[in-house]
Amino acid sequence: MKCPYCGFAQDRVVDSRESKEADSIRRRRECERCQKRFTTYERIDEIPYMVIKKDGRREKFDRQKVLSGLIQSCQKRNVSAAQFESIVDQVEAFVVDSPERERSTSAVGELIMGRLKEIDTVAYIRFASVYRDFKDVREFKAELEELLSGKDTRSKRPQPR
Incomplete structure (x- = not known):
């Protein structure tokens, strides 16, 4: 995951929570370079290859x-x-x-x-x-x-x- 602010590729997860609909996971991340925080969402890839x-x-x-x-x-x-x-x-x-x-x-x-x-x-x-x-x-x-x-x-x- 690249930081949206500085583009650095390393971060740490500060908080993880399941979404209200239980179809994705919300993660708060902190960039290890600039220390800014950002949110990502993860969901299951449902469309098959x-x-x-x-x-x-x-x-x-x-x-x-x-x-x-x-x-x-x-x-x-x-x-x-x-x-x-x-x-x-x-x-x-x-x-x-x-x-x-x-x-x-x-x-x-x-x-x-x-x-x-x-x-x-x-x-x-x-x-x-x-x-x-x-x-x-x-x-x-x-x-x-x-x-x-x-x-x-x-x-x-x-x-x-």
């Missing part, structure tokens, strides 16, 4: 669903729980950072594939085969050849902020 599916449907972002897909892709691979957590955290930050509160599943999938490609190429291929819905062996082979050649002919994956 959404992902836009390939068919245009919107669905609530589900962190557990991302983790489940990663775990399936990485079965019997040397990928740690910390790496899972890191990828899921990056995906969640990517969705949350969206100014429209939504991201396409294709952008989310590309982000996941980019991270998996850095961590474990077999897990990457497993995830890509499901995510990109390979129809036959030729599509699978093309993806493998692209991976082996070191070229990334697809558009650059979105970077988390």
Whole structure:
């Protein structure tokens, strides 16, 4: 929280109270630089973050669903729980950072594939085969050849902020 008077980023909470309607918390804060006091209000963020599916449907972002897909892709691979957590955290930050509160599943999938490609190429291929819905062996082979050649002919994956 930045002080509205001097812009300093550190303050201390002097008093906290629930609002009369019980839908927010009122906090009196004091800037540690200029010692001026100001009031902030906190409330629960009720609008969910959404992902836009390939068919245009919107669905609530589900962190557990991302983790489940990663775990399936990485079965019997040397990928740690910390790496899972890191990828899921990056995906969640990517969705949350969206100014429209939504991201396409294709952008989310590309982000996941980019991270998996850095961590474990077999897990990457497993995830890509499901995510990109390979129809036959030729599509699978093309993806493998692209991976082996070191070229990334697809558009650059979105970077988390």
